[in-house]
Amino acid sequence: MASPGIAVVFYSRTGTTKQLALEVAKALGADGVELTEERGRGGLLGYLRSGFEAARARTTTLRDVHREVLGYDLVVVATPVWVSAVCSPVRTFLRRHGGKFPPLAFLATMGGRGSETAFQQMASEARRSPVATLALTAGDVRAGKQMEKLSAFIREVRNATPLRTASDG
Ligand SMILES: Cc1cc2nc3c(=O)[nH]c(=O)nc-3n(C[C@H](O)[C@H](O)[C@H](O)COP(=O)(O)O)c2cc1C
Structure with missing residues (x-):
């Protein structure tokens, strides 16, 4: 069966991670896969619940389990x-x-700090170390800054993606 290449899986509450994830997907020729929930996270209550769940390492209910992602050659998670x-x-x-x-490979967006712990938790949950990581501030994503870091990340991901022969499709 033909291997489908790279997937970029992301969750985004207010659009910043989505913007970065879709930029990276475009640069890699990858499929974007957005994680969605039935229950919204808007407003102050949504913000507080989000902080509470993250601090307590809680899980939530996703609309889809996205098992298809396991068939890709490499998965970027944002x-x-x-x-x-x-x-x-x-x-x-x-x-x-x-x-x-x-x-x-892991991507994160943030106000300013905390990505190292987030990446450690991601590796631990996935039971796999990432081949590349990149964290950008929301300000840099919106302003289109840090393009060098972004290019380096994209290069690392490309280099780490198992090569396919023409007959693989
Ligand atoms: C509940 C909550 C907690 C947050 N905690 C942090 C934090 O510890 N460090 C940080 O730099 N930014 C923190 N932020 C800011 C977000 O990481 C940042 O705005 C991010 O780019 C939002 O991405 P999104 O628009 O894809 O949802 C927090 C945001 C929320 C909603």
Whole structure:
């Protein structure tokens, strides 16, 4: 069966991680896969619940388990940093498929800090170390800054993606 290449899986509450994830997907010629929930996270209550879930390493209910992602050659997983932790929707996705992933790379967006802990948690939930990581501030994503870091990340991901021969499709 033909191998489908790279997937970029992301969750985004307010659009910043989505913007970065879709940019990276475009640059890699990858499929974008958005994690969605039935229950919204808008307003102050949504914000507080998000912080609480991330701080307590809680999971949530996703609309789809996205098992198809396990068939890709490499998966980039993108999260917003919540209280110096991975967000609960991304934690849910990684925990569900932990130990079954192809090579992984991690992306994070944040106000300013906490991505290192978030990346450690992601590797632990996935039971796999990433081949590349990149964290950008929301300000830099919106302003289109840090393009060098972004290019370096994209290069690392490309280099780490298993090569396919023409007959693989
Ligand atoms: C509940 C919550 C907790 C957050 N905690 C942090 C944090 O610890 N460190 C940080 O730099 N930014 C923190 N942020 C800011 C987000 O990481 C940042 O705005 C991110 O780019 C949002 O991505 P999104 O628009 O894709 O949801 C937090 C945001 C939320 C909603």
